[in-house]
Amino acid sequence: MTTNTATRTGPAVCIDVNGTHHRELNGQIQEAVAKGAQRINLHSVHGQRYIATNLRSEAEIHIHGTPGNDLGAFLHGSKLIVHGNAQDGCGNTMNEGEIVVHGHAGDITGLSARGGRIFIREDVGYRAAIHMKEYEGKRPALVVGGTAQDFLGEYMAGGIVVVLGLTQNGQNGHQASFVGTGMHGGVIYLRGQINGYQLGKEVGVSKLTRKDRAILRDLVTRFAAHFGFDAEEILASRFVKLVPLYLRPYGRLYTY
Amino acid sequence: MKSYLPPRFVIDRDAGRCIACQVCVRQCSFDAHAYDGEEDAIRSYEENCVGCHRCAVFCPTGALNIRLNPLSYRPNVNWQPEFIEDVIRQSEGGGVLLTGMGNDKPYRVYWDHLLLNASQVTNPSIDPLREPMELRTFLGRKPDRVELDPASLSLKTQLAPQVAIELPVLFSAMSYGAISLNVQESLARAATEAGTLFNVGEGGLHQKLYKYANNAIVQVASGRFGVHPEYLDVARFIEIKIGQGAKPGIGGHLPAGKVSEDVAETRMIPAGTDALSPAPQHDIYSIEDLAQLIYALKEATNYTKPISVKIAAVHNSAAIASGMVRAGADIIALDGLRGATGAAPKMIRDNVGIPIELAIASVDTRLREEGIRNQASIIAGGSFRNSADVVKAIALGADAVYIGTAALIALGCTVCQQCPTGKCAWGIATTDPMLSRRVNPDIGSRRLVNLLRGWSLEIKEMLGGMGINALESLRGNRLHLRGLDLTDGELDVLGVRLAGR
Numbered sequence: 001m002t003t004n005t006a007t008r009t010g011p012a013v014c015i016d017v018n019g020t021h022h023r024e025l026n027g028q029i030q031e032a033v034a035k036g037a038q039r040i041n042l043h044s045v046h047g048q049r050y051i052a053t054n055l056r057s058e059a060e061i062h063i064h065g066t067p068g069n070d071l072g073a074f075l076h077g078s079k080l081i082v083h084g085n086a087q088d089g090c091g092n093t094m095n096e097g098e099i100v101v102h103g104h105a106g107d108i109t110g111l112s113a114r115g116g117r118i119f120i121r122e123d124v125g126y127r128a129a130i131h132m133k134e135y136e137g138k139r140p141a142l143v144v145g146g147t148a149q150d151f152l153g154e155y156m157a158g159g160i161v162v163v164l165g166l167t168q169n170g171q172n173g174h175q176a177s178f179v180g181t182g183m184h185g186g187v188i189y190l191r192g193q194i195n196g197y198q199l200g201k202e203v204g205v206s207k208l209t210r211k212d213r214a215i216l217r218d219l220v221t222r223f224a225a226h227f228g229f230d231a232e233e234i235l236a237s238r239f240v241k242l243v244p245l246y247l248r249p250y251g252r253l254y255t256y
Numbered sequence: 257m258k259s260y261l262p263p264r265f266v267i268d269r270d271a272g273r274c275i276a277c278q279v280c281v282r283q284c285s286f287d288a289h290a291y292d293g294e295e296d297a298i299r300s301y302e303e304n305c306v307g308c309h310r311c312a313v314f315c316p317t318g319a320l321n322i323r324l325n326p327l328s329y330r331p332n333v334n335w336q337p338e339f340i341e342d343v344i345r346q347s348e349g350g351g352v353l354l355t356g357m358g359n360d361k362p363y364r365v366y367w368d369h370l371l372l373n374a375s376q377v378t379n380p381s382i383d384p385l386r387e388p389m390e391l392r393t394f395l396g397r398k399p400d401r402v403e404l405d406p407a408s409l410s411l412k413t414q415l416a417p418q419v420a421i422e423l424p425v426l427f428s429a430m431s432y433g434a435i436s437l438n439v440q441e442s443l444a445r446a447a448t449e450a451g452t453l454f455n456v457g458e459g460g461l462h463q464k465l466y467k468y469a470n471n472a473i474v475q476v477a478s479g480r481f482g483v484h485p486e487y488l489d490v491a492r493f494i495e496i497k498i499g500q501g502a503k504p505g506i507g508g509h510l511p512a513g514k515v516s517e518d519v520a521e522t523r524m525i526p527a528g529t530d531a532l533s534p535a536p537q538h539d540i541y542s543i544e545d546l547a548q549l550i551y552a553l554k555e556a557t558n559y560t561k562p563i564s565v566k567i568a569a570v571h572n573s574a575a576i577a578s579g580m581v582r583a584g585a586d587i588i589a590l591d592g593l594r595g596a597t598g599a600a601p602k603m604i605r606d607n608v609g610i611p612i613e614l615a616i617a618s619v620d621t622r623l624r625e626e627g628i629r630n631q632a633s634i635i636a637g638g639s640f641r642n643s644a645d646v647v648k649a650i651a652l653g654a655d656a657v658y659i660g661t662a663a664l665i666a667l668g669c670t671v672c673q674q675c676p677t678g679k680c681a682w683g684i685a686t687t688d689p690m691l692s693r694r695v696n697p698d699i700g701s702r703r704l705v706n707l708l709r710g711w712s713l714e715i716k717e718m719l720g721g722m723g724i725n726a727l728e729s730l731r732g733n734r735l736h737l738r739g740l741d742l743t744d745g746e747l748d749v750l751g752v753r754l755a756g757r
Contacts, residue, residue: 089548096484118424135520158525160673250532253509255346255349256676
């Protein structure tokens with residue numbers, strides 16, 4: 001571990017991760033944060049899991065290489081920037097903070113997240129944002145630059161998912177099925193073509209209101225700023241809004 | 257639609273004793289009693305009676321008696337009244353039959369076919385009134401071997417985190433929402449006083465109970481309700497809930513009616529929507545995925561506390577348990593066929609899973625055969641009715657047991673199975689603020705501490721009788737058990753000899 005350039009907010013620390021075990025790595029990060037580091041650069045990350053899962057700080061961590069599964073699981077306030085791809089479980093049950101991935105992310109991105117924001121420049125895998133929820137001031141957001149696979153937003157109970165379809169390159173729209181199955185809260189904004197048969201039975205399609213536009217503008221502007229896109233160009237396209245049809249999708253399931 | 261269901265119970269009101277004081281009217285939350293102002297008399301509506309005995313217990317003149325409706329169908333071994341009435345209920349309601357509490361079917365209760373040993377002549381029994389008896393139990397991963405520093409004779413081996421409990425009985429997972437906050441507080445205070453733990457289930461930990469967090473087990477389940485860093489940090493240990501004995505393989509739906517403002521706050525979800533727990537945890541589709549969540553939780557809590565994994569006892573539990581231990585579980589919680597619930601589909605509750613007795617025996621045997629039994633503690637749940645059941649479970653191979661129903665009975669529950677209605681007249685399985693007040697945590701915790709004390713004394717008595725002065729020596733010691741009225745196959749699974757052999 002070496003300390004080099006200082007930033008405005010505090011000293012920056014570089015860690016050459018290479019073969020370090022995740023337990024040791026998280027210990028090093030925690031130690032650096034305890035000593036006041038505000039920015040930590042991790043180099044040569046090769047699949048280490050659970051990065052920053054034990055942090056309770058607002059430090060900014062730059063990850064060079066490929067972090068392993070459960071990046072920022074239970075994240076509580078830190079900002080993680082991945083200069084590469086993320087694997088499965090990125091932002092799992094996240095509470096606060098921000099994850100920015102300059103590439104793809106794997107399955108279950110943002111599973112059960114309750115707060116914070118996740119920006120993925122390209123595509124995400126299966127089961128993204130399953131059971132995302134919201135609570136009082138906390139409203140998690142997942143913005144995906146490309147497309148998502150099946151079960152996007154399944155059982156979703158709150159939060160915002162934005163799928164921009166920027167990686168589609170003239171293909172025939174999104175391919176995901178079972179989008180929003182069992183959804184009973186939250187909203188999905190989707191740019192690009194999706195067919196009724198791709199949606200869960202509990203989801204309805206509606207137009208965006210002025211309020212929706214404002215939410216979308218905010219998130220797309222942040223997304224564009226992270227990855228160098230033109231926000232206005234993206235926002236000029238047609239979006240659909242997917243919302244739950246019922247607060248109690250399974251209210252008539254039972255006989256007492 | 258007129259209901260074809262006959263009343264399940266008959267309410268006998270002794271007119272000579274009834275003083276029309278209306279206590280029964282106020283106590284019944286199912287509207288089985290009503291006051292008729294014109295006649296100045298109490299009327300009973302037996303079709304609403306659930307047989308919970310709240311009115312009979314609180315009637316100041318003892319004027320009420322509740323008994324089963326003797327109305328009989330033509331005898332039919334195949335079409336039992338329950339099956340007839342289930343069809344009627346479904347033809348009127350058109351949904352999945354929902355019920356509460358544990359399996360009430362006549363499957364064999366193996367506890368009642370296992371007998372304990374006692375010392376006679378060759379090995380003296382121990383008098384627990386005279387000599388110390390050790391019930392303290394340590395939950396958590398134990399090392400394969402321990403090394404001592406020869407110079408100082410202190411322990412060189414670094415131990416995994418251990419949790420000590422003063423008796424091998426913990427309160428099983430019951431969430432705020434399924435039960436009232438007063439009930440949870442009663443459990444929390446009793447656990448704290450008795451030196452054991454309570455389990456908050458998957459409904460989060462209410463702010464009011466944070467002061468008891470050192471005796472709390474918190475769950476991480478498929479809904480991930482109320483799971484945030486502080487929740488994980490304060491708990492004594494964390495339990496990943498994969499399954500539950502009352503409803504193996506399915507999730508849970510806490511109906512919107514039970515999701516009050518306060519419940520919503522604790523679960524960290526909006527009020528008034530259903531709290532849906534999906535059937536699987538969508539980040540766990542394999543043993544490898546389970547290992548991933550176990551280690552995510554260990555990382556999140558800096559390896560300071562054991563991680564438990566709870567599964568329903570099912571056909572392949574032994575193999576699954578082996579995988580769980582290898583995935584890093586420090587504690588395995590097994591919940592058997594008769595484990596209870598606040599709400600489960602009746603077909604699942606009554607037909608899925610295996611009895612806890614067989615599951616303990618097969619899991620313990622398997623882990624021993626593989627040489628990994630020391631790597632995890634086993635907590636068994638799924639209907640422990642008294643201290644003898646507990647002692648037998650430990651002799652079969654459990655480290656400790658979870659009790660749920662027994663604890664609720666201590667608070668007034670009469671196992672009427674109406675939990676999913678949210679109208680519990682005893683104020684237990686409800687979030688209605690008026691009904692919840694019926695359980696006073698001062699009295700509730702006292703009743704629970706009394707129960708635990710009684711069981712402790714009895715366990716010591718039984719241990720002493722066997723000539724054992726530490727529970728540790730009984731664990732997995734199946735020579736202290738004999739089976740009665742069991743087949744060779746059953747004896748083989750239980751690893752127990754026939755009585756007389």
